[in-house]
Amino acid sequence: MxxxxxxxxxxxxxxxxxxxxxxxxxxxxxxxxxxxxxxxxxxxxxxxxxxxxxxxxxxxxxxxxxxxxxxxxxxxxxxxxxxxxxxxxxxxxxxxxxxxxxxxxxxxxxxxxxxxxxxxxxxxxxxxxxxxxxxxxxxxxxxxxxxxxxxxxxxxxxxxxxxxxxxxxxxxxxxxxxxxxxxxxxxxxxxxxxxxxxxxxxxxxxxxxxxxxxxxxxxxxxxxxxxxxxxxxxxxxxxxxxxxxxxxxxxxxxHCFFEYVYFARPDSVIDDELVYEVRRELGRQLWAEAGVDSDVVMPVPDSGRAFASGYAEAAQDEGASVEFAEGLMKNRYVGRTFIMPTQEAREQAVRLKLNPIRSTVEGKTVTVIDDSIVRGTTSSQLVDLVREAGAEAVHVRIGAPPIEAPCYMGIDMATREELIAADRTPEEIADEIGADSLSYLSLSAITAAVGKSEADLCAGCVTGEYPYDVPGEARDRDIDHPAVDAPAHD
Structure with a gap:
C-alpha cells in the first residue's frame, strides 16, 4: 500500500x-x-x-x-x-x-x-x-x-x-x-x-x-x-x-451510482446526463430532504462544489437567506502520497491540504457539503478547522447515502469494521465528528436525479446487496447469455 x-x-x-x-x-x-x-x-x-x-x-x-x-x-x-x-x-x-x-x-x-x-x-x-x-x-x-x-x-x-x-x-x-x-x-x-x-x-x-x-x-x-x-x-x-x-x-x-456522485469528472456525460447538472440536482434534493437554515453553505473542495451550489440555490428559492461561499482553500500542490508517519502528521495533512477562509465562516452558522463519508477521520478534522476559524455552528450535509458495506466491484473502500456508518446512526456520527447536525441524501433522491430505478443501479456499498455473488454477501442477479451458457457462479 x-x-x-x-x-x-x-x-x-x-x-x-x-x-x-x-x-x-x-x-x-x-x-x-x-x-x-x-x-x-x-x-x-x-x-x-x-x-x-x-x-x-x-x-x-x-x-x-x-x-x-x-x-x-x-x-x-x-x-x-x-x-x-x-x-x-x-x-x-x-x-x-x-x-x-x-x-x-x-x-x-x-x-x-x-x-x-x-x-x-x-x-x-x-x-x-x-x-x-x-x-x-x-x-x-x-x-x-x-x-x-x-x-x-x-x-x-x-x-x-x-x-x-x-x-x-x-x-x-x-x-x-x-x-x-x-x-x-x-x-x-x-x-x-x-x-x-x-x-x-x-x-x-x-x-x-x-x-x-x-x-x-x-x-x-x-x-x-x-x-x-x-x-x-x-x-x-x-x-x-x-x-x-x-x-x-x-x-x-x-450502474455504479458513485460515478454520478464522485468518480466521474463533472464535465463528463453519462447516459446523456451531464454529471455536473446531476450533482447540482442532488444538492437541490439534499436541501429538500435535510435543509438547515444557516448563514453560509460551503463545499469541501472540489467534490462538494456542485452539490453545494444546488443546495444553496434550492434554499434561496424557498426564501432562506443562505449564502453560497468558498470556505476552504485547497492547496493543489500537495500530492496524494506525502509521508505521514505519525497520527500528529496525519492530522497535519488536512491542514496542509485545506485552509479555512476566516471571513467566510467567522461568527456565522455554516453548512458544509461533501459527497460522501467513509471512515469519518477527515470529516472530524474539517469540522474542527471550521470551528477554529470562528464558526458558531457547523452542520454537515452529504450528497450520498451512508456507506455501510464494502465495495467488491472495483472501488477501493474500507472494510465494514472501518466504515463509520456501518454501526452508527447519523446522530451518533455527528457527535463523533463534532458537527451540530449531520444528514445524508437518500438513495431514492439519487435514483430520481439520475433517472434510473434502484434496480438499475449498483448500490451495494449502501444496501449490502451486490449485482454479483460475493462470498458471504447477497446472491447475484440472473443474466441471460443468449449465445453462450454461463457457468454457475462460485
Missing part, C-alpha cells in the same frame, strides 16, 4: 478506480492522442499509466509508475508507433502496487499480439486463475487483468475475436470495462450490467473508446454514445467506423 494512501485528506472518500482508452486512426500514430486522453482520465488513477500500440506488424508498449506525466517521456511516446492504441491509468483494486501490475497488460502468443486494459474488479478471478494455471498458463502478476488476458488468449487459439470475447464473457464475473487490442484491431467491452462506464467517440480521422466523455472532448472529438452493457464495440482498423455486437443481455443494469 502506498504511503499516505490510507490516511490522506482524500481518506474520507471512496478511492478512484481506473481509466481505459482505445484509439483507432486512419493513418497517423495513435500514441499521443492516447496519452492526452489518459491525462483527461488522470483523476481515475494515479498509481501507474501505460500505452500499447500496434503498427500492423508488431506491438509496442510502455508502462510506468506514477502520474501520466511522470510515467512518460516524449521519447517514450514517439517510440510507440502505429495507428492503433490502448491506454490505462491505474488505481489498484486487485493486485499489487508495482510495475508488474501496471497496464495495459500485453502478451504475444500463437494467435497474435494481445493487449488489454481493465477498469473494474472480478469476483471469481482466483478460481479462473487456478483453472488457467492447471492448463499450463504462467502468471507474472497477481492482478485480475492478466486472468482475463490469458482466458481470452486461450479462446483466440480456436475462435475469431468476437467469439473468443463471447466465451470469456461467459467465464468472468464482476465489473469490467475493457479496451482490447488484438493485433491492430481495437475493441471495447462493457460488462453485462454496465457497472463500469465506457463511451465511444468520433474524431476527424478515427474513433476513440474511453471511460469518460471528457477524454473525447480533450481530443476534439464528438461523443457518439455510451457502450451498452454487454456490448462489444470493434473499431475499424482504418478509422472509418465501428461494429457493434450485443453479446449478453440482462434484464437490469447495475
Amino acid at each position: 502506498t504511503r499516505g494512501r490510507d490516511s490522506g485528506p482524500e481518506f474520507d472518500h471512496p478511492t478512484e478506480k481506473c481509466g481505459v482508452v482505445g484509439v483507432s486512426l486512419e493513418d497517423r500514430d495513435a500514441a499521443f492522442p492516447t496519452y492526452y486522453a489518459l491525462y483527461a482520465l488522470q483523476h481515475r488513477g494515479q498509481e501507474s499509466a501505460g500505452i500499447v500500440t500496434h503498427d500492423g506488424f508488431q506491438q509496442h508498449q510502455h508502462v510506468g509508475m506514477g502520474l501520466v506525466g511522470d510515467a512518460f517521456e516524449e521519447a517514450d511516446i514517439e517510440d510507440l508507433v502505429g495507428s492503433a492504441a490502448i491506454g490505462h491509468v491505474r488505481y489498484p483494486t486487485a493486485g499489487s502496487v508495482d510495475k508488474s501490475c501496471a497496464q495495459p497488460f500485453s502478451v504475444s502468443f500463437k494467435g497474435g499480439a494481445l493487449g488489454l486494459s481493465h477498469n473494474g474488479n472480478l469476483v471469481n478471478a482466483d478460481d479462473l486463475r487456478d483453472d488457467l494455471a492447471a492448463s499450463g498458463h504462467a502468471f507474472t502478476s497477481d492482478g485480475d487483468t492478466e486472468v482475463i488476458a490469458h482466458d481470452l488468449a486461450r479462446n483466440l487459439l480456436d475462435d475469431d475475436i468476437v467469439s473468443a470475447v463471447e466465451t470469456t464473457m461467459s467465464r468472468i464475473h464482476g465489473s469490467y470495462s475493457l479496451t482490447i487490442m488484438h493485433d491492430d484491431t481495437v475493441l471495447g467491452l462493457r460488462d453485462p450490467l454496465g457497472n463500469r462506464p465506457l463511451v465511444v467517440g468520433e474524431l476527424e480521422d478515427g474513433y476513440v473508446l474511453a471511460s469518460e466523455s471528457a477524454a473525447i472532448d480533450t481530443l476534439g472529438g464528438e461523443l457518439v454514445r455510451d457502450v451498452r452493457p454487454g456490448e462489444l464495440v470493434v473499431l475499424h482498423e482504418d478509422g472509418s467506423g465501428f461494429d457493434s455486437h450485443q453479446l449478453v443481455a440482462a434484464d437490469n443494469t447495475a
